[in-house]
Amino acid sequence: MIDRTEGTAAVRADGLDVRRGGKPVLRGLRLEIPAGRVCALVGPNGGGKTTFLETAAGLLRPDRGTVRLLGEDPGSDAGRTRLAFVGQDKPLYPRLTVAETLRMGRDLNPGWRPDLAARMLDERISERARVGSLSGGQRTRVALALALGKAADVLLLDEPLADLDPLSRHHVTSVLMSDAAERGTSIVMSSHVLAELEGMADEVLLLDHGRVRMSGPADEATADHRLLTGPAAEDAAPDLPGVVETRTRGRQTTLLVRGDGTVPGGPWQSEEPSLETLLMSYLRSPEAPAWIARPLDDTAPTATHQEAAA
């Protein structure tokens, strides 16, 4: 494990406002992702996931508020050496071979670990192949190899699994999980494939309209909700506090309820929701109050990026 990351959040955003094309995209984001965790970043299209990752990677400057990676400004030299970012566009040099690309990674990164980079590749990606001749999924694997070889403390990955086949997805998620377990790497990865995040994510962060809808440990999130199933008859649904969503299909009604308390009994069955069910309910219920496990202390100062950097 990486001792120097203990006690400091992998990512902390405080009052983060980011505008793009003149429009507010992130709106006063306040959140903390603990170090050494695998965080699933989810949300609808346009919710602000890419903008958040690009800001956390130091590629976009906040209009207001701060973002810190392991306590560092991500735009500083110290911040840049501790993070690796893989965006959706994966800019690689098409004329270089895979071997030349990895040599470039070695030359640019003092802490380069060829063994870590090699884990992302397999015999189907020839080191002699030019990057421009690879498929989209193979290029993703090369971009991930560059990121992993950097041996960074925080990996920020924007939909890294999106163009991978099922075997490659399995390979890449195993390599990422091993890296998190062996080196204590903090990983924040966005994805739309909610089922795949189950069992992989320690933390969940749901962004919608540039605001936090859910933030905290995945197991706490599911344990703090109940899925109630019962008859669809009119007026049969129990009147409970904390209902996030009510759905009726055929003769059955399901309620997703916040809190592990009251179970109505009678014909109603109660179980803990899966992470996928929970996230789907929150995605379908934009009016439900946010679930935030660790609200940030309101007394913490909120400086602008420019103030903080000065």
Ligand SMILES: Nc1ncnc2c1ncn2[C@@H]1O[C@H](COP(=O)(O)OP(=O)(O)OP(=O)(O)O)[C@@H](O)[C@H]1O
């Ligand atoms: N380069 C840009 N210029 C102007 N507006 C942008 C730009 N990139 C993104 N936006 C806007 O910012 C908002 C958030 O986009 P963002 O890409 O961060 O969302 P996302 O959650 O990653 O979406 P997706 O799931 O589709 O990848 C959208 O309204 C989008 O139109």
